[in-house]
Amino acid sequence: MMTGLQPLTGRGRYIPLRSGISFMAGGLTVLALPPFSWLIVFPVAFSALFLMLRQVSAAPAFFIGWVFGMGQFGFGVSWIAESFYVDSERFGALAIPAVAGLSAGLAIFPGMAAMLFAAIMQRRAFGGIAAGLLFATCWVVTEWLRGHILTGFPWNLAAYALVERAALRQPAAWVGSYGLSFLTVFIGLLPGVLIVAAPNRRVPVLVLFAVAVTGLWVGGALRSGQDVPPTDVALRIVQGNVPQVEKWVPGSRQRALEKYLGLSAQPGRFDVLLWPETAFPGFLDEDAAARARISAALPDGRILLTGAPDRVEGDGGTRYFNTVQAYDGTSEILTGYAKHHLVPFGEYVPLRGWLPIERLTEGLGDFTPGPGPRTLAIPGAPLVAVAICYEIIFPGHVVDDLFRPDWIFNATNDAWFGTSIGPEQHLASARMRAVEEGLPVVRAANTGISAIIDANGNVVARLDTGETGTIDAGLPGARTPTPYARFGDWTLLVLVFGCWVFGWLASLLGRDPDARHFGTEVS
Known part of the structure; x- marks a missing residue:
């Protein structure tokens, strides 16, 4: 049965045509994200998806959304293939199937958003702004689920399209990245709402678009314009630029240590020396000679934070940890932190008893997760939280809520991904964590991108991918705890509820005539 607008194509070509457009729209979203940050393509992509879902029932809607996700993730996480070519003899043949399989799995979440939207529209036809609110709500619900189900993978959230705009990324301090994704998607699809709006409803849509964008911009500009006094702590970040293919070969340990010690000994003052994830490719706490050389290179009262693997013997055998010491x-x-959010197939194999798969990284066994976010007290420096590599991508799961730090140290090794777009996307996540928590984030990356990020998400110093060198700079100051730091994703619920109350109040002014433009066409 058909209601509402009729398709311009025959029934047999209807879904393939819309799915093809949806795939291209999903691919376009990657251009809105770092390193491209062409924000203009975002409303094009989401308005197109919004329009493709008109008059579609739940099952076809899921397929259209899934195809959109295949474009979104197929291009957006294509850099993962690089990691398989580090040991191409063993894993190279898996690169394309792995990216395709991961993309197909992640695409389920946009498919779920589209299906949920279509299913609700079948039961109660919303029009205009209400339809836009419904779609944005469905999107952010499934985006949140993507960040939590099966350990989660909140990569390239919609909010990250705004990371290069200082004012527009600031609302993440109030509603987090998921809340900012809701606003970004809603504003992004308003051009699509405008296209199908009845003539007498287009002015309100335009007004809402202008008010929403202006409000975000002005509010964010006021926040980003507030000065945050710097600390008097001097940092030195060392980027050794050791290729991943060389990191674990016999004899590489001493060469890596020599390189890091040489860079660390350059003239200049520092209070805290920062080396990246697994900068020392061995068990440093068991290597007295290496520790003695490091200690000799540390001026009196200076501290080194470095990534290194660790192992602990117990009744159940040896347990391995990815740590910062x-x-x-x-x-x-002095103290240390063990990574708690491990990378599936990189640091451990899920369902190892059932899956005959090797993990990609070198090592004697799977890593064991640490107990969770932890704040470290180190002499001569403010309290610090540590997030190792992958952990920085998780909103609200980086900082110990009971013992707030003054800064976040993100030790990482993006050498796995070469010169692809992956390291830039990883940096974007770190910048959003800085805004959400109101804390500076300091990144030490083996091959880049090392950076110092202030509490507003500005990159104040960086070493790009493939560079060897150091960053000497002061530690930026922390802001007071943000609403998101205090309440986490509860702020998202308040935002969505508030937007729906606004939509309901607006509907009281009269029946929305745009609802007739959203019917059910195919089942």
């Missing part, structure tokens, strides 16, 4: 001139470990 703190050392001073005594050569003894």
Whole structure:
């Protein structure tokens, strides 16, 4: 049965045509994200998806949304293939199937958003602004689920299209990245709402678009314009630029140590020395000679935070951890942090008893997760939270809520992904964590991108991919705890509820005539 507008194509060609457009629209979203950040393509992509879902029932809507996700993730996470070519003899043949399989799985979430939207529209036809609110709500619900189900993978959230705009990214301090995704998608699809709006409803849509964009911009500009006093702590970040293919070969440990010690010894003052994830490719706490050389290179009162694997013997055997360890001139470990959010198939194999698959990284066994976010107290520096590599992509799961730090150290090794777009996208996540928490984020990356990010998400210093060198700079200051830091994703619920109350109040002014433009066409 058909209601509302009729298709311009025959029934047999209807879904393939819309799916093809949806795939291209999904691919376009990648251009809105770093390193491209062509924000103009975002409303094009989401308005197109919104229009493709008109008059479609739940099952075809899921397929259209899934195809959109295949474009979105097929291009957006294509850089993962690079990691398989580090050991191409063993894993190279899996690169394309792995990216395709991951993209197909992640695409389920946009498919779910589209299906949920279509299913609700079948039961109660919304029009105009209400339809836009419904779609944005469905999108952010499934985006949140993507960040939590099966350990989660909140990569390239819609909000990250705004990361290069200082004012527009600031609302993440109030509603987090998921809340900013809701606003970004809603504003992005308003051009699509405008296209199908009845003539007498187009002015309100235009007014809402202008008010929403202006409000975000002005509010964000006021926040980003507030000065945050810097600290008097001097940092030195070392980017050794050791290729991943060389990192674990026999004899590489001493060469890596020599390189990091040489860069660390350059003239200049620092209070805290920062090396990246697994900068020392071995068990540093077990290597007294290496620790002695490091301690000799540390001026009195100076601290090193470095990534290094660790192992602990127990009744159940040996457990391995991916850690950041703190050392001073005594050569003894002061404190440490164990990564708690591990990378599936990179640091452990899920369902190892059932899946005959090797993990991609070198090592004697799967890593064991640490207990969770932790704040470290180190001499001569403000309290610090540590997020190792992948952990920085998770909104609201980086900082210990009971013991707030003054800054976040993100030790990472993006050498796995070469010169692809992956490291730029990873940096975008770190910048959004800085805004959400109101804390500076300091990144030490093996091959880049190392950076110092202030509490407003501005990159104040960086070393690009493939560069060898150091960053000497002061530690930026922290802001007071943001609403998102205090309440987490509850702010998202308040935002969505508030927007729906606004939509309901607007509907009281009269029946929305645009609802007739959203019917059910195919089942």
